[in-house]
Amino acid sequence: MNNESTPPAPQGPGPSAFQSVGLHRYIARTLRVGAQHLPWEMAQQLHVDLQAGESDDGGPSHHGGLRIIELDDFSWRADVTGDNIAAAQTLGWHALRRLLRLAQTYQCEALEIARDSPVLPAVLEFEVFPWP
Template sequence: MNIDPTLRIPVAHEPSAFPPAGLDRYIARTLRVSACHLPWEVARQIHAEHQAVEGDNTSQSNLAGLRVLELDDFSWRVDVTADNIAAAQALGWHELRRLLRLAQTYQCEALELAADNLALPSVLGLMVFAWP
């Protein structure tokens, strides 16, 4: 049997190029995209509902139980859950539902929408709306 003398087997005390297999559950995966993927009317409604609940960073939609964390004016974080996907569908917010489903497909824990985030590639078929 020939053994390649240049082959190195990592020693336990050497740092690995990859994190331990179980570490991925501790690292949050977030899909960050432009808030302009939402129509202005939807963005305005999410913002208005958040403003109605002063002092509380988490607002719950009166219509469908959508849980949204407003990070800044017109910048939000939405957890990727079956309840939030269903709430977006019940509200008729198809663009938000599609974004949540995209995040779910890539096993993201959250969707972050902010003006300074990049728009998704047009090949995905998601619109980019002009805001006032």
């Protein structure tokens, strides 16, 4: 006898029905920004290190304590944690640290940095670095 049953899909009530069951816990808040917010040298170092297989088990990089994964060429994802913020500070990667802090301020769980993501509005005063 199979006791596993799939609950029926909600009909009619809309998003408010999802809020009542706490669906918001399953939806991660991610800040997505353009990779040009990182200096080219930093982006290149991250890319080369991750392509070289710094993480032998195929998991995230532990570059200087920084846990970050490369999603695609010059596109990364990092969890917004105190450890990652501290690691960025230790590495001297202030641009990455500022992005992580911004994500933390807005209670994001992750930071995604990609070439095709838009740069932040100028009013936030985040530098946009020239890339080749």
